[in-house]
Amino acid sequence: MISLDEAVTARLESHGARFEVLVDPDAALAIKRGDFEGDLEDVIAAEDVFENASRGDRPAEDDLETVFETTDPLEIIPEVIKEGEIQITADQRREMQERKRKQLIDTITRNAVNPQMDNAPHPPERIDNALEEAGFTVDPMEPVQQQVDEALDALRPVIPIRFEEVTMAVQIPAEHAGSAQAKIREFGELEREEWQADGSWIGVLTFPAGLQNEFYDTVNEHSSGEAETELIKDKDELSTR
Incomplete structure (x- = not known):
């Protein structure tokens, strides 16, 4: 669950009754768009439905049954968000x-x-x-x-x-290859990799060009500055290597 300070109120008025729930604002927008993929319990501030959330008042169970055909908050909360309005200060x-x-x-x-x-x-x-x-x-x-x-x-x-994207080749010496290659893989799409007879690792990756400085810093940090890198300007070069 999230804290009350992080939550916004989603409000639905129907059949003469008002229903309010407290939810993370980004999750509320995702639920409203229909592309929320997380766990609902992680993005709500209370597993409850209110008539007035600021006062803690709850609606009558009969009203819940009439509008939602259930009294289960975890079934009702998404419906309030989808059908209602998101209130933000x-x-x-x-x-x-x-x-x-x-x-x-x-x-x-x-x-x-x-x-x-x-x-x-x-x-x-x-x-x-x-x-x-x-x-x-x-x-x-x-x-x-x-x-x-x-x-x-x-x-x-x-x-x-x-x-723009860049394609980068990197060779990590054997003594650093195990840990360094795991970090380097995180930067983007691994086009090719080879473990050499001496235990060194060669990888070719494509990633957003804006990450180049961060890439060099990571390579140097995890190889003690002993790695070699090369910017590949033409991906067709890969087929001849």
């Missing part, structure tokens, strides 16, 4: 907007590059400032992923930017 809206702005900046930073600077990643501060300059407003009620394209359209007149 001004403070909650600001907090949601700020959190999603940070998520949006992180997503763009990890995936976007500067095509005028040899596809170098943009720092988060540059993306943040450019969004501010472009006057882009994050919608706290929409998933971050659905706002990325619109944000990029707003950013392009301000900074040179595009989404």
Whole structure:
């Protein structure tokens, strides 16, 4: 369950009665869209249905039966969210907007590059400032992923930017290969891997170009700076290697 401070109220009025439930705001939006995949008990603040959540008043069981044909809160809560309205305070809206702005900046930073600077990643501060300059407003009620394209359209007149992937080959010496390759795999799609006779590991990965600096830092950290990396500019090269 979540804390009351994190929850928003979803409210449904039907058959002359009012029903309120307390739920995580992002989960409420996912449930309303029909794409929630988690455990309901993890995203609610109370396994209960209220007539007035702020006072803790509960509706009559007869009203629950009339509207939902059950008194089970875990069956009723999703219905209240789907059919009702999500109530958020001004403070909650600001907090949601700020959190999603940070998520949006992180997503763009990890995936976007500067095509005028040899596809170098943009720092988060540059993306943040450019969004501010472009006057882009994050919608706290929409998933971050659905706002990325619109944000990029707003950013392009301000900074040179595009989404791009890179393919990187890396060779890890035998003494570091076991632990290092596990970390490196997390960066993206493993195109190819080979364990060499001397125990070293070679991997070829494709991942968002914005992660290049983080990739190099991870490789160096887990190989004590002894790994070798190579940027593969043409994936067709892989078939000849």
